[in-house]
Amino acid sequence: MKKADVKEMILEAKKAKGLGWEEIASKIGMSPVWTTSVCFGMNSAPKDKADMLVALFNLPPEASAVIQECPMKIWDQAVPTDPAIYRLYEIVGVYGETIKEIIHEKFGDGIMSAIDYEMYIERKEDPKGDRVVITLDGKFLKYRAW
Incomplete structure (x- = not known):
């Protein structure tokens, strides 16, 4: 199995x-x-x-x-065509460098952990059309020099 x-x-x-x-x-x-x-x-x-x-x-x-069991975290590396998933790729494609720049400005040289991490997906009612709110909450990991 x-x-x-x-x-x-x-x-x-x-x-x-x-x-x-x-x-x-x-x-x-x-x-x-x-x-x-x-x-x-x-x-x-x-x-x-x-x-x-x-x-x-x-x-x-x-x-x-x-x-x-510990999973093998691999997936089809092609950009997906499902619109809900594709939009997330599009967001990172358009705003990825901006996100990285602002993280570095606020925290220094490092990354957001995807291990010490939480994600929340909420629905926010709006008269112009309900909104999707995705919160990515990861610990900052500073790169170290050695």
Whole structure:
């Protein structure tokens, strides 16, 4: 059994049970972004959370070990064509250097961690059309000289 197999089983069970990611995350006591990433195989979960997911989705017991495995974080390196994902690439393409410049101006020479990191995706009501608010909250990691 591989992470792709477990992802497929989870998505089928999620659909059959009519659950949303926020509800699933709440049931295991984690954030929706982290929970979804684990279910998609892009992060690993500790044993207790993996076991909760197995129970929630009625997965085979061996799925827990797969959910706990460290993932190989690779994906199709081509720019995706799905509009929701493409727009994020477009934002980084247009504003990436600006983001880097402002980070360096405010913090110095370094990067934002994607390990010591949290992400939140919210809906903000607006009379002109609801807005998507994505917060990327990562620890600053200063480059060191040696």
